[in-house]
Amino acid sequence: MNPEHAALIEGEPLPRERVDSFLEAPYRGAGNCATSHNGPAPATRQNEPPSVARQRRRWATQVVLTDELARRACTQRGLKVPEEVSPASVLAVAETDVADLGSIVAAALAHSQAAQTLLAALEAEQTVPEAAVRDYYDRNQDRFLTPDALRRGVTPFDGAAPEDVLPYEDVREVISRELHRAAGRQAFFGWLDQSRAGVTYSHGHEHPGDPSHPDHEHRH
Structure with missing residues (x-):
């Protein structure tokens, strides 16, 4: 394991100490069963299997890397780069967000204000046509049943009456915000995949889903 850096980003080092600092802080996120990132504090992890410890480090490298890449992207876009936050400020991550x-x-989004800033900028850039909003409403009538219809057990598949469904005008803004949010997330995923293409990892810091190492896990 390289003693100085966890990865090289376009030839520039990402200090290993940043990953170490993140690992030393208690992480209260939901994590997942594959890598147990919501495990106990470092002092109680001494008996964890080596494969779990290796995956934890690889996972932490990705979180710190995403923060660094987001900082660089914010600088390139002329966005104000927030001050670096302490790893201890990582908030609990909802299971729904993990899913x-x-x-x-x-x-990364809980840990990195830069990633949050970039995501907001990407979301603001998205355009959702009116036709897409209307199409979502028409294809998901079950989400817009009135409270009375829900109490009566009405479903669109049973032939809901027009009065059983909330009017399009009443829910249009909610749908538009949801589609903008989804489009922003997709843009963020695309940006992250492209940005990571120029990263070279040190031994022990590879992506946790990299099939070239024996502990790889495709769920991350």
Whole structure:
């Protein structure tokens, strides 16, 4: 394991000490069963299997790397780069965010104000056509049943009456915000995949899903 850096980003080192600092802080995120990132504090991890410890380090490297890449992207876009936060400020990550984003991105967004800033900028750049909003409404009528219809057990598949469904005008803004959010997340995923293409990892810091090492786990 390289004693100085966890990875090289376009030839520039990402200090290993940043990963170490992140690992030393208690992480209260939801994590997942594959790598147990919501495990106990470091002092109580001494007996964990070596494969779990290795995966934890690889996972932490990805969180710290995402923060660094986001800082660089914010600088390139002329966005104000927030002050670096302490690893101890990582907030609990909801299981739903882990399910929607994956534990790496969910934790990075909880840890990194730069990643949050970049995500907000990407979301603001998205355009959702009116036709897409209307199409979502028409294809998901079950999400817009009135409270009375829900109490009566009505479903769109049973032939809900027009009065059983909330009017499009009443829910249009909610749908638009949701689609903008989804489009922003997709843009963030695309940016992250492209940005990581120029990264070379030191031994022991590879991506946890990299099949070239024996502990790889495709769920991350």
